[in-house]
Amino acid sequence: MTERPTGPLAGILVADFSRVLAGPYATMLLADLGADVIKVESPAGDDTRAWTPPVRDGISTYYLAVNRNKRSVVLDLKDDGDLGLARELGTRCDVMIENLRPGGMARFGLGYDDLSPANPGLVYASISGFGTTERGAALPGYDLIVQAMSGLMSLTGDPDTEPFRSGISVFDVMAGMHAAIGVLAALNERYLTGTGQQVEVNLLSSALSGMVNQTSAYVAGGVVPQRMGNSHPSLYPYEPIPCADGELIITSGNNAQFRKLCEVIGAPELADDPRFARNEDRTVHRAELRPLLVERLRTRTKMEWFRDIIAAGVPCGPINDVAQGVGFATEIGLDPVVEVGEGDAMVPSVRNPVTLSDTPVDYRLPPPALDEHGKEIRAWLRGDEGSVGS
Known part of the structure; x- marks a missing residue:
């Protein structure tokens, strides 16, 4: 050698x-x-x-x-x-x-x-x-x-x-x-x-x-998880949401992040709505909340929203292909190759x-x-x- x-x-x-x-x-x-x-x-x-x-x-x-x-x-x-x-x-x-x-x-x-x-x-x-x-x-x-x-x-x-x-x-x-x-x-x-x-x-x-959480749902909670597409069983929003030119992943992991999201998209009243104020409420009422978020997000492109939502401290990101994923890692200095x-x-x-x-x-x-x-x-x-x- x-x-x-x-x-x-x-x-x-x-x-x-x-x-x-x-x-x-x-x-x-x-x-x-x-x-x-x-x-x-x-x-x-x-x-x-x-x-x-x-x-x-x-x-x-x-x-x-x-x-x-x-x-x-x-x-x-x-x-x-x-x-x-x-x-x-x-x-x-x-x-x-x-x-x-x-x-x-x-x-x-x-x-x-x-x-x-x-x-x-x-x-x-x-x-x-x-x-x-x-x-x-x-x-x-x-x-x-x-x-x-x-x-x-x-x-x-x-x-x-x-x-x-x-x-x-x-x-x-x-x-x-x-x-x-x-x-x-x-x-x-x-x-x-x-x-x-x-x-x-x-x-x-x-x-x-x-x-992890899916097997724990069964062994610790007796719940058999089922397919939910891109949704999360315990968090909302935590999925792709349509914008003017494509979808943006938005992950609101706690109530403070949801309130910031509502402020950025110009709908601060949603954070005070009793159906959506807490994560468990949002999860239960996701079918009612989703169209309200879509209505706001469809007004701008995914990259415009990405810039502003990230700046507010709410995790989000566009859906990339593999080339774009490698490119983004390069862009932020991770030197992936x-x-x-x-x-x-x-x-x-x-x-x-x-x-x-x-x-x-x-x-x-x-x-x-x-x-x-x-x-x-x-x-x-x-x-x-x-x-x-x-």
């Missing part, structure tokens, strides 16, 4: 046996923080290498999204020699992350119980769709299936439409973040005790946790959202080609003199 990792996780070696999204997203987060991530791939490569279009220079942008700062090695676990190298990697690494079906790694002698006796400090993270019970382990762990079975799709869309999936694989991403959090917690415990442990995350549990690599190998990538004052994230390696670092990694695992390791 031409450049040593820096950052708070520098010196941590991660063996990444995962593929597609949840696992690779988790390992990229760790790599951005300085971990040395070895991406172990089958001869066919990560599935997302073939998930096209769109592409950049013939490479899937899906794959590019979650694989920077890693080195790639191809190890065919059905080949005895490659399997031996995989086991050697398991005894040397600090962290292993995998998302095969439960029991899949153990069939190759690469499970936590197989590796931890020789590597007692190993932090071993497994990501599954539905957990490791007999019934859960038998179910395929695809994000869309979890969106359906968790209840999220029942909440997404208008009341009179069919259920919809989220525009992204939201629970894969959420499970990846939960896995990274679990790994960091286990590494801290290892720092204190010297002993590693197994970390287990499943998409369904991540989904139920991540649906970073360039990883150099010359022809440079790849634009989305900035890691974490900012650390003393040990910043770095972007040292573009997403690797299949087996790009295989020769040096295999030589290091075989113990060849002069080989380049972690």
Whole structure:
């Protein structure tokens, strides 16, 4: 490797046996923080290498999204020699992350119980769709299936439409973040005790946790939430409202914000109307309040209202497409796009959202080609003199 990792996780070696999204997203987060991530791939490569279009220079942008700062090695676990190298990697690494079906790694002698006796400090993270019970382990762990079975799709869309999936694989991403959090917690415990442990995350549990107020409505309140389109079950206004040239999201989170909104739109009397004075009243009487707000907001453009409503201290924003979202982040100085690599190998990538004052994230390696670092990694695992390791 031409450049040593820096950052708070520098010196941590991660063996990444995962593929597609949840696992690779988790390992990229760790790599951005300085971990040395070895991406172990089958001869066919990560599935997302073939998930096209769109592409950049013939490479899937899906794959590019979650694989920077890693080195790639191809190890065919059905080949005895490659399997031996995989086991050697398991005894040397600090962290292993995998998302095969439960029991899949153990069939190759690469499970936590197989590796931890020789590597007692190993932090071993497994990501599954539905957990490791007999019934859960038998179910395929695809994000869309979890969106359906968790209840999220029942909440997404208008009341009179069919259920919809989220525009992204939201629970894969959420499970990846939960896995990274679990790994960091286990590494801290290892720092204190010297002993590693197994970390287990499943998409369904991540989904139920991540649906926060909606799952709480049922488990704590006995209420089964239903689709409400872009409306919020407990706040109003908290949705898009038509203006002269399009819709503007307005989120009034408390009574003071609602009063400011009413003053800006020239209807201060609405804040004193007993139907609308308190949030719980507005929520109950939303069908009566909405047309009164629409009547006022339709008189000007969404950007004119955006400027004035924001200036009054009421949260709001236009509905952007992805290009406009990236553009707005750039406009306000968040620098959302970073360039990883150099010359022809440079790849634009989305900035890691974490900012650390003393040990910043770095972007040292573009997403690797299949087996790009295989020769040096295999030589290091075989113990060849002069080989380049972690």
